[in-house]
Amino acid sequence: MSKAFASQGDMEEKTISFTEIGRDLWAFTAEGDPNTGVIIGDDSVMVIDTQATPRMANMVIERIRSVTDKPIKYVVLSHYHAVRVLGASAYQAEEIIASDKCRAMVAERGQEDWDSEFERFPRLFEGHEGIPSLTWPTMTFSKKMTVYLGKRRVDLMHLGRAHTAGDVVVHVPDAGVIFSGDVVEYHSACYCGDGHFNDWGKTLDAIAAFNPKSIVPGRGDALVGDEMVTAALTNTRDFVESTYRPVAAVVARGGSLKEAWDAVRAECDPKFADYAIYEHCLPFNVARAYDEAQGIDTPRIWTAARDKEMWASLQG
Template sequence: MSKQFASAGDMAEKQISFTEIGEGLWAFTAEGDPNTGVIIGDESVMIVEAQATPRLARKVIEKVREVTDKPISHLVMTHYHAVRVLGASAYGAPNIIMGDTARAMVVERGQEDWDSEFARFPRLFQGHEEIPGLTWPNTTFSDRMTVYLGNRRVDLMHPGRAHTAGDIVAHVPDQNVMFTGDIVEYHSACYCGDGHFSDWPKTLEKIRAFDLDAIAPGRGDALVGSDMVNAALDNTADFIRSTYQPVARVAQGGGSLKQAWDAVRAACDEKFGDYAIYEHCLPFNVARAYDEARGIDTPRIWTAERDREMWALLQG
């Protein structure tokens, strides 16, 4: 019996948590839904990830207003995915920042990703009629830039390819806290449909080198303390390797995509089967891993039509 497509059956509202992970630093989380970070400076506020719609973004703003009345001056997008960026209009007109590569991906595949994710996550896109269009940055950078919120410094950087080719992170050095986007997850499946499996563990080690005191991950609970930080880095790397290695063995041996799927299920179901969005991600992860193992470096564009075809082939 085939499973309901992606997260189409997940329509229950999630419990929101708003956790302080350093002085003036907050993680907005919701039981495995996309997270948002909040960085409060002495003059203004930076938001990291906009949420999928203005409706959801307003829930973030409500939490921000419980702890500060300072204006929101900057909105940082760690990558281009629709569930992260399409709520941007709710924040007014702040300085919207992306990496150069992420902006290029909006140009290349932003509309296709919107159409795809709209079908995958109907609950997240309730109220989608308010979205004015694709979200475009008005500031981009290549490898690194620094923003000052008054005296508070925020370093934005591209540590390497991982969840996408253009992931960036935000590091607040005075608290040694990082907002990683979907490079790091906690008790949530990594979505690898646009990922780079061979690079991802190396990027995680670059993050580990900061010896961080806390992380706001892309999904899952805030990670406070070095033990939780390192456990999440280890677990994310394990998820990536456990997905890719069985696929690579099959693909490089001339096996089929369906055989690769069976190999991943055997390796990952017991370890990760209870993670948020695990079944949702699995067909897209296996398809991308199979391509990468066969030498396709640039992830193929997911469209709503390709989504359904892959789901029917593997989850059907």
């Protein structure tokens, strides 16, 4: 390759925030790194997304212990990506919950994703030697599952395909708060390498239908209030559509992957170039959009070798 992936050189430590966005609802964020959500119920705690390693997860646990001593009973995986799930063992939860499709994707491509992501973004895997194995859900659901943390109701939902085919969105009705995983981002690029561009907007509509007061996105600051929530939903939709639209036009005229890359840069750079992980996401986003525009419905599995081949073709 003529140059490395942007994320391989991103070694700068990020400032961590732990923000209460509703009663006993917390967002662990770090300047565009993967977020973790925390729900404190009457008798226990639920964590949404775990960080990439047990060492990274322990930073979340430290914050949780600063506000409650209740046991962490549930871990919820919003999807299967390594940076979201491989820290799960640190929480010693009774149950690890995901969608049926998410678990199937762990089986189908979990190891390949781990290997690929580790090479792409080494900083997020601090303490990787402490990861015991792939994270396997112990409980799954198809469309919706309700969990009670004492009297506090938490709804886990698969509202449709977007960032992956098995995305889980978590809704806390008593507070009007949604933990969206990477279906929604805020001032961070959407990673679409395993995404479904033509379904993503419908899934955003399904989230908007709950009229959430706050959203914890997959990356970026917690979104509190109607203005921030609406802006993030609108911006996420614009990012996804602005990526897919120029690629579809290139494919329709028989153009190459490199031509698609140039077309996306022309459309997206002016709007999104300063977003977190923009350069990291862009080649994977273009490659997946190119496949989907050709009618490939199921995203091809990314491997460390395929990453390099794709990147080399874009540098030509």
